Amino acid sequence: MTARNFSQRLGAEFAAKRHLCVGIDPHAPLLAEWGLGNDPAGAERMGRDVVAAAAGVAACVKPQIAFFERFGSAGFVALERVLADAREAGLLVIADVKRGDIGSSFAAYAEAWLSPGSPLEADAMTVAAYQGFGSLSGAFKLIREHGKGMFVLAATSNPEAREVQRAVREDGRTVAQAMVEDAVAFTSPHDNHVNSVGVVLGATLTLADFGIDVTLPPASPAIPVLAPGFGHQGASIENAAETFGGLGWALLANESRSVLTGGSDGLAERVRRRSDTIAKALVPQAV
Numbered sequence: 001m002t003a004r005n006f007s008q009r010l011g012a013e014f015a016a017k018r019h020l021c022v023g024i025d026p027h028a029p030l031l032a033e034w035g036l037g038n039d040p041a042g043a044e045r046m047g048r049d050v051v052a053a054a055a056g057v058a059a060c061v062k063p064q065i066a067f068f069e070r071f072g073s074a075g076f077v078a079l080e081r082v083l084a085d086a087r088e089a090g091l092l093v094i095a096d097v098k099r100g101d102i103g104s105s106f107a108a109y110a111e112a113w114l115s116p117g118s119p120l121e122a123d124a125m126t127v128a129a130y131q132g133f134g135s136l137s138g139a140f141k142l143i144r145e146h147g148k149g150m151f152v153l154a155a156t157s158n159p160e161a162r163e164v165q166r167a168v169r170e171d172g173r174t175v176a177q178a179m180v181e182d183a184v185a186f187t188s189p190h191d192n193h194v195n196s197v198g199v200v201l202g203a204t205l206t207l208a209d210f211g212i213d214v215t216l217p218p219a220s221p222a223i224p225v226l227a228p229g230f231g232h233q234g235a236s237i238e239n240a241a242e243t244f245g246g247l248g249w250a251l252l253a254n255e256s257r258s259v260l261t262g263g264s265d266g267l268a269e270r271v272r273r274r275s276d277t278i279a280k281a282l283v284p285q286a287v
């Protein structure tokens with residue numbers, strides 16, 4: 001068992017009022033704006049600069065693996081260096097990989113992203129439970145034994161997802177609601193104030209439309225919510241408390257393009273400003 005696991009470290013971030021998650025999304029136009037090549041070296045440079053700007057200011061970073069994977073093996077080498085920097089800086093890393101498969105294959109994905117010592121080791125990964133929540137059990141073992149974390153897609157920020165995620169299951173719950181409840185029901189010996197398994201809920205949504213009740217008081221352990229959709233997709237971090245209600249206690253507000261836009265000059269200041277704003281926006285939810 002690791003001494004400082006994901007759940008404890010996340011709890012410490014929230015206690016320090018750090019709720020910002022900075023996305024590492026090296027889109028081609030952003031790399032051009034930064035004066036970097038649309039290649040592995042450019043993606044690595046951007047990623048390492050984000051890590052340096054986020055360390056001690058943001059709660060975590062979230063590399064979007066797609067932007068590294070598009071370069072093949074050289075992209076993965078670049079990503080490994082970004083991950084190593086983040087570990088060195090003591091930053092929590094959520095690998096945005098959105099993996100899912102039958103249990104035996106999913107277990108190999110979990111091994112790649114959550115095993116201690118793996119070159120791609122992160123603190124937590126994003127997953128898709130389209131093949132059933134139980135198909136994720138390969139990660140449960142790593143979470144329980146090594147104090148890792150996982151975020152299950154529940155109600156995602158993109159408008160196309162509504163037809164699937166608002167669908168009502170045989171048990172009368174929406175798909176999104178069932179994802180949240182299954183994540184809440186997961187337990188790990190590491191869970192203290194914060195659950196090791198969280199959910200992805202888009203900041204662009206009215207969560208009640210998905211059967212998710214945000215008016216309830218924060219649960220204990222609180223379910224961590226990774227919330228993309230702020231900034232470029234239109235949601236405003238100033239409105240985070242209203243959107244997430246009782247879920248705001250353990251909110252990770254993600255911004256990628258809106259923070260990365262503007263080049264590496266001024267990046268640290270943009271991160272600091274966003275971090276301050278989200279902390280103030282969530283004041284009523286604070287510990």
Ligand SMILES: O=c1ccn([C@@H]2O[C@H](COP(=O)(O)O)[C@@H](O)[C@H]2O)c(=O)[nH]1
Pocket residue numbers: 023025064096155156157158200201202228229230231232233254255256257258
């Ligand atoms: O519901 C979801 C799940 C994941 N994402 C990812 O988050 C970032 C958002 O980037 P922005 O530039 O801040 O829009 C990106 O990596 C997405 O793949 C999401 O947007 N919505």
